[in-house]
Structures are given as structure tokens and as C-alpha cells.
Amino acid sequence: MTVTRDDIQLAARRIAGRVRRTPVLRVSPTLTFKLELLQHVGSFKPRGAFNRLLAAKEQGTLTGQGIVTASGGNAGLAGAYAARELGVPARIFVPVNAPAAKVARLRTLDADVVQVGNEYAEAYEAAAAEAAESGALLLHAYDQPEVLAGQGTIGLELLEDLEFDKALVAVGGGGLIGGIATALGDRARVVGIEPELAPTLARALDAGEPVDVQVGGLAADSLGARRLGALAFSAVEANGVSSVLVSEESIVAARNELWREFQLAVEHGAAVTYAALRSGVYQPAPDERVVAVICGANTDLSTIS
Structure with missing residues (x-):
């Protein structure tokens, strides 16, 4: 594609x-x-996050389960912000070494923050598993x-x-x-x-x-x-x-x-x-x-x- x-x-x-x-x-x-x-x-990052979420809303795939994403920080902030603006929940998976300032900011955006792994790839694996189990929309940080x-x-x-x-x-x-x-x-x-x-x-x-x-x-x-x-x-x-x-x-x-x-x-x-x-x-x-x-x-x- x-x-x-x-x-x-x-x-x-x-x-x-x-x-x-x-x-x-x-x-x-x-x-x-x-x-x-x-x-x-x-x-x-909000440009891509909003486009993904609004396209899903048009298609009927953005539901009350909200979104799941993985990010070292900025994509998570964007996903949390876009989700809050559209009135759906967001769960953000970040590496354990993500900057404290970004993690704190995520929480101010009403996101549920889960810290796992030492780099983005590990956080993404956890996010993808969560999306498959919960039915939440998966927001990829860059490859969608x-x-x-x-x-x-x-x-x-x-x-x-x-x-x-x-x-x-x-x-x-x-x-x-x-x-x-x-x-x-x-x-x-x-x-x-x-x-x-x-x-x-x-x-x-x-x-x-x-x-x-x-x-x-x-x-x-x-x-x-x-x-x-x-x-x-x-x-x-x-x-x-x-x-x-x-x-x-x-x-x-x-x-x-x-x-x-x-x-x-x-x-x-x-x-x-x-x-x-x-x-x-x-x-x-x-x-x-x-x-x-x-x-x-x-x-x-x-x-x-």
C-alpha cells in the first residue's frame, strides 16, 4: 500500500x-x-493522529473502546490529545525510559499510561496485543x-x-x-x-x-x-x-x-x-x-x- x-x-x-x-x-x-x-x-504528531482517528470515525471503527498506541512520547501525546478532543479514551504504552516530562504530560491529557520495555518496539508489541484483545483502535506512531x-x-x-x-x-x-x-x-x-x-x-x-x-x-x-x-x-x-x-x-x-x-x-x-x-x-x-x-x-x- x-x-x-x-x-x-x-x-x-x-x-x-x-x-x-x-x-x-x-x-x-x-x-x-x-x-x-x-x-x-x-x-x-497530532496531524497524523487526528487523520487516523477521524478516518476511523467516518468508517465506524472508532468506538467507545477508544485508542491504543505506543510511543516514546510525542506520538502518545498526539494520540491522547486527539482522543480527548474526540471524546474517547486513550491507553498509551511507553518504554520505561521515556522522558518523565512526556509521561507526566500524557497523564494531564487523561491518558492511561502503561510503561513497558526499554524501547519503542517493545512498547508497540504490548500495544498491539492490547488492541487485539480490547477492540480499541490501534494508532501506529508512523506506519499507517x-x-x-x-x-x-x-x-x-x-x-x-x-x-x-x-x-x-x-x-x-x-x-x-x-x-x-x-x-x-x-x-x-x-x-x-x-x-x-x-x-x-x-x-x-x-x-x-x-x-x-x-x-x-x-x-x-x-x-x-x-x-x-x-x-x-x-x-x-x-x-x-x-x-x-x-x-x-x-x-x-x-x-x-x-x-x-x-x-x-x-x-x-x-x-x-x-x-x-x-x-x-x-x-x-x-x-x-x-x-x-x-x-x-x-x-x-x-x-x-
Whole structure:
């Protein structure tokens, strides 16, 4: 199964009024930030969550059993928020090492939080088993057509708001980059930016298919999927997406600079796009117009300097 631009346009109509149209920040004549960290609950994830839940509601499969999802944090926050807005319960499975700030925030959204396993894959197995047993709707963090289509609405907004040549997009499981790449098509190129310690896209491109990788490092709470999603892989292959890896040190430095220079408090996973530019591992061509998607704000502010 693949996701098309028509699916993304349908998603945009479906979630209109449920999510924020996030602003852009012109940093220089050739660099713009897309401030998706200003989305509801501090990340881009509500776009896909609302699209999945509203599509299920249209089909009659969103019932009083509500939803079940697994997440290192942001997808759980999005699922809990969308479920609360639509008046259904949410049970969120998170790894035991999920950031305390994200777990606490989940509980403020009336979610039932279950901590299990040490990484996303283990939490997902528990969530899938719970959904099968209870009849609740399973919301995948990234590898469902409605989820990827919802994230792709960011690409539609970019095309309406800017003229640009490249979009730099963080990669974990791939819902964000798959959606944006599909939305942009041949109108602009997309480069995936991922931590050296969580190279799901790079390894998938090398292998010609999604493969399991070891994940770790500072950004693993938001970019900690063990493998790229199948839908995302189809999208990046079809749209010529490449991968650039950034070091832990460059992520920390970029995150601190985003705060000092732009007053943007971001999580480590959201700093990777700026890290690629700041460190020089991605060097724009002369006069190349670049958009860096800044995708999440759920972080411990005491760790920013």
C-alpha cells in the first residue's frame, strides 16, 4: 500500500480546524525554519493522529473502546490529545525510559499510561496485543496510511507558503519524511537527517529495504524507532530522498544555538536538521533555498544551555 498526494489533500481537509497551521521563520535569504514545534502538544504528531482517528470515525471503527498506541512520547501525546478532543479514551504504552516530562504530560491529557520495555518496539508489541484483545483502535506512531498522510500536510503548507529547493526533515520511523516527500513530489527535494546512533533511513537505503538497526543516543526518545516504516520506505524511494547523519555533539550544539539565537526550545530529535547545517555535514549548493523542519519541543528545559 502507498500513500498519494490525493490522500494528503484529503487529510488536510479532514483535520482542518483540529490542528494549527504552523508558521515559518525566515532565518536568512536562503534558510527558513518550519516551526512545527508550535503544533498542539509540542510536535507534528497530532496531524497524523487526528487523520487516523477521524478516518476511523467516518468508517465506524472508532468506538467507545477508544485508542491504543505506543510511543516514546510525542506520538502518545498526539494520540491522547486527539482522543480527548474526540471524546474517547486513550491507553498509551511507553518504554520505561521515556522522558518523565512526556509521561507526566500524557497523564494531564487523561491518558492511561502503561510503561513497558526499554524501547519503542517493545512498547508497540504490548500495544498491539492490547488492541487485539480490547477492540480499541490501534494508532501506529508512523506506519499507517492515515498517519503518514496527516504528517504530509506539512508539505502542502510549505508549498503554499514558500518557494524553496530542499526540505531537511528529521527521521525516526519515517512518517514525517514519508508524508512530506509525498506531498512535495518533484516540486522540491527532501533530505532525511538522522542521528548517527539511529540511522534507520540510511541503513534502509543501503539494504534496499527497511532493516532493524540498533538505536540509542540523545534523540532516541523521539527518533528511536528500530526500523524505517514500510510506507515511508516506499515514499522515500519514489521521491529520491537521501540521508545525512549527524553526530551527538552536533545535535547538542545545534539545540543550544536554537535557544540562544532564536529562542526555540527544542528536543534533541528536532535539532538534527539545524545540526546538519550548522556542522556542515549538509552543505547547500550556492543560492539553494532550504527549509529546515523543526519538529518538536517536548524537552527538559534545564538541559538547554
